[in-house]
Amino acid sequence: MSKEVFVTALNNSLKEIRNICPDIKCSFLFTKDGTLVAEDALTDDIAMEKAMSPLQNLTEKAVMIGDLDSFLIDGSKGKVYISYTNEIYLAMVLSNDADMLYLRSVTHVIIPTILKLLETVFPTPAKPQKLDSSLQLFVDNLSGLRSRFIGDTVEIGHETRNQLLDLLNGGDVNEVEIEAFNGKKARCKVKEIEDSELEKKSLIRIPEKTIQALEVKKGELVKVRPITSKDLNVASKELKKEESPDYNYDIISTFGESQSVMWRILKK
Amino acid sequence: MKMSNNSKSEEEIQNLRRNLEEIKAREGVLGYILRASTSAAVDIKDPSKIIGYAALSASVLESGEEISKIFNLGEIKTILLEGADTKILSLITDDHRLSIFMEKKFDHKELYADLSLS
Numbered sequence: 303m304s305k306e307v308f309v310t311a312l313n314n315s316l317k318e319i320r321n322i323c324p325d326i327k328c329s330f331l332f333t334k335d336g337t338l339v340a341e342d343a344l345t346d347d348i349a350m351e352k353a354m355s356p357l358q359n360l361t362e363k364a365v366m367i368g369d370l371d372s373f374l375i376d377g378s379k380g381k382v383y384i385s386y387t388n389e390i391y392l393a394m395v396l397s398n399d400a401d402m403l404y405l406r407s408v409t410h411v412i413i414p415t416i417l418k419l420l421e422t423v424f425p426t427p428a429k430p431q432k433l434d435s436s437l438q439l440f441v442d443n444l445s446g447l448r449s450r451f452i453g454d455t456v457e458i459g460h461e462t463r464n465q466l467l468d469l470l471n472g473g474d475v476n477e478v479e480i481e482a483f484n485g486k487k488a489r490c491k492v493k494e495i496e497d498s499e500l501e502k503k504s505l506i507r508i509p510e511k512t513i514q515a516l517e518v519k520k521g522e523l524v525k526v527r528p529i530t531s532k533d534l535n536v537a538s539k540e541l542k543k544e545e546s547p548d549y550n551y552d553i554i555s556t557f558g559e560s561q562s563v564m565w566r567i568l569k570k
Numbered sequence: 571m572k573m574s575n576n577s578k579s580e581e582e583i584q585n586l587r588r589n590l591e592e593i594k595a596r597e598g599v600l601g602y603i604l605r606a607s608t609s610a611a612v613d614i615k616d617p618s619k620i621i622g623y624a625a626l627s628a629s630v631l632e633s634g635e636e637i638s639k640i641f642n643l644g645e646i647k648t649i650l651l652e653g654a655d656t657k658i659l660s661l662i663t664d665d666h667r668l669s670i671f672m673e674k675k676f677d678h679k680e681l682y683a684d685l686s687l688s
Binding site: 353363378 | 622626629630633634636640642643645646647648652653654655656657
């Protein structure tokens with residue numbers, strides 16, 4: 303299903319929810335990374351965009367308590383209620399005397415049902431696009447302490463790794479070449495991790511330093527190609543060509559089908 | 571004590587502190603952070619969570635105030651954040667900002683009533 307149809311269906315759903323719950327002044331749906339998915343017609347676009355930054359900040363910090371499940375601001379003139387369902391946040395601006403129990407029961411039933419229905423009728427394009435010798439994956443940044451310790455290693459999900467293995471026709475995937483659409487390339491080691499988000503959104507989590515080198519941003523597509531033994535042979539030949547006048551390079555051994563090569567530097 | 575920007579007497583704040591001491595001893599209450607403009611009282615049962623809870627408390631209050639302004643919600647009475655197994659009830663009284671951490675099943679409405687803030 304095209305994105306437009308999906309968004310229109312959700313926009314209409316929000317409108318219908320407002321029709322049965324007049325206490326809802328406006329509502330919108332957004333994802334954890336701060337992307338607006340849908341809104342009802344009464345939502346003030348500027349207000350919604352302004353709200354995304356504090357909301358994103360909050361969803362990130364809520365990891366401390368096992369992610370945001372719900373958030374309610376009770377003010378003297380109205381309320382804002384945010385709830386999480388099916389990997390999406392529903393934000394509603396409510397009148398002061400809104401019946402929260404009724405709203406919770408309505409939204410916790412209707413929104414998941416609509417999302418499930420839309421996914422069933424029109425599966426969303428969550429799978430990575432397969433090219434001849436590479437996959438297209440979305441960039442996610444690997445930041446914080448983990449980024450420091452992981453070096454030049456990228457993280458992918460189990461299914462993505464299997465798809466890379468298919469491209470290799472045998473062997474193992476321990477290293478990949480990432481190519482941005484600006485032509486910049488980087489070679490990284492690969493680590494498979496258990497993370498449903500990586501699988502569902504076709505993400506590749508790349509250390510900040512490599513992201514900068516590739517000149518890409520979070521959410522952009524990159525081509526990911528597994529490194530083969532052929533690549534390593536070419537690399538070794540290239541290296542031989544560029545021999546230093548003082549040193550020779552000699553391959554001692556290779557590991558696995560397509561992996562690391564151990565070099566010996568010999569003084570002439 | 572009334573939730574407003576009016577000045578609260580020192581006695582009322584002392585009363586709040588006494589109530590907090592009583593509340594934190596209850597099973598299911600994980601602790602609290604009470605911040606004033608120049609001081610803070612932090613009492614979290616699990617010391618390893620103090621820094622994380624302090625950051626989360628600040629984020630809840632800041633985000634709450636910001637969103638409240640954006641959507642014109644008026645004066646904030648309470649802010650409630652619920653996670654997988656923990657929830658936080660935050661309040662702003664004068665220059666005091668309070669966050670109480672508790673297990674998700676804990677009745678925060680009863681706790682709010684016991685704070686004698688309304």
